[in-house]
Ligand code: ADP
Ligand code: ZN
């Protein structure tokens with residue numbers, strides 16, 4: 001039988017803030033375990049949580065960027081469960097009144113397999129704000145708990161079951177990460193656990209509209225792993241259904257080394273968590289003004305930026321894609337393109353030279369010594385014929401090393417293009433003097449020899465002579 005996959009993702013994203021969600025401990029990754037803790041995030045009895053406004057603002061920003069409606073009244077609830085990653089035995093989360101609901105994000109482009117996707121909107125059910133539990137470390141045979149992570153603000157983005165393939169899921173995760181990074185909500189560094197995703201997947205016979213029973217997959221620590229796990233689960237469930245078996249609702253883990261999923265537990269349901277409003281926290285009221293203030297801070301999203309780059313800078317779709325592949329790069333390009341005579345040339349230099357040098361030197365763009373202004377200046381010098389593209393390349397490398405402005409490097413190294421006609425005339429004369437045989441050939445009617453002379457003059461001038469003037473002068477002197 002042919003089956004169709006139905007997939008919905010639940011994505012957790014740590015919110016980048018100075019302090020934790022309900023206390024003033026630092027929200028920072030990588031410190032000695034259990035050094036960023038206090039009675040509140042260790043769950044001591046008698047302590048009181050105080051909500052972090054910045055985290056709330058960023059949760060709402062995430063909602064606005066994903067076209068959600070924002071709740072004017074919201075609240076925090078206790079989600080009870082017993083596990084050592086949670087000192088209080090409940091997690092402060094949101095149940096029936098999340099900050100954001102009913103949004104969507106658009107996916108397009110290509111999936112992990114490289115196949116082109118039909119663009120579509122994927123629904124966002126809700127985005128709620130909660131606290132991250134501690135990180136448990138099982139590495140050494142015993143289990144260690146690091147409460148530095150306990151109480152870090154976390155948003156959960158629950159997606160509608162609108163995805164139909166591993167490739168679509170991959171594109172969705174990529175788009176979501178891009179939005180979170182553009183909105184400066186999170187760096188979404190998966191290696192630091194800043195973005196974590198659970199996959200829900202069910203199968204149904206092709207053409208059927210009802211959904212099948214879903215399996216929830218956990219422990220997916222990269223987008224690639226999510227893609228692989230979905231393909232595996234699709235295969236596993238198809239085979240089971242074909243053999244006449246039934247799917248039970250269960251939570252499964254993903255073993256990326258073995259390339260297979262395994263049973264963790266049969267699924268718990270909401271009433272197991274005994275949600276109830278947290279009596280320590282009052283309801284959250286948001287004024288229209290506050291929401292509008294956050295809306296006013298929204299950055300331009302990658303899709304809109306791509307369109308603007310194509311229209312106002314005449315970039316190809318491909319170049320616009322490359323220039324917006326990263327927030328910092330997009331900002332860098334935009335700043336340079338605004339100042340440059342030929343923005344297209346700026347894009348060329350970024351994708352060919354800058355990205356290559358950054359890669360070779362393992363330098364993040366943030367540490368790059370070339371400023372957008374200097375890059376604009378370099379491309380102008382080339383566009384104006386003041387230096388050749390070839391010399392531009394060595395100037396560029398020098399700019400990369402020293403951070404100097406291109407005019408300074410050109411002046412110091414005497415690299416500027418020679419457009420002075422008497423200087424060119426004397427180099428041309430020298431080239432003619434040195435090659436009497438070729439002069440004879442030219443005068444006998446072999447016009448192609450002219451190219452040979454251009455080459456000689458460029459060599460003598462170390463690439464600096466203005467090629468157009470060289471051709472004119474050669475024609476004049478050769479008669
Ligand atoms: P639960 O009550 O088990 O938490 P929800 O209805 O809240 O389930 O959905 C949780 C996630 O599972 C959402 O991302 C949703 O899109 C996805 N989901 C729900 N039903 C299905 C299904 N039949 N197949 C695949 N994914 C589903
Ligand atoms: Zn604390």
Ligand code: MG
Nearest residue numbers: 010158269270
């Ligand atoms: Mg649910």
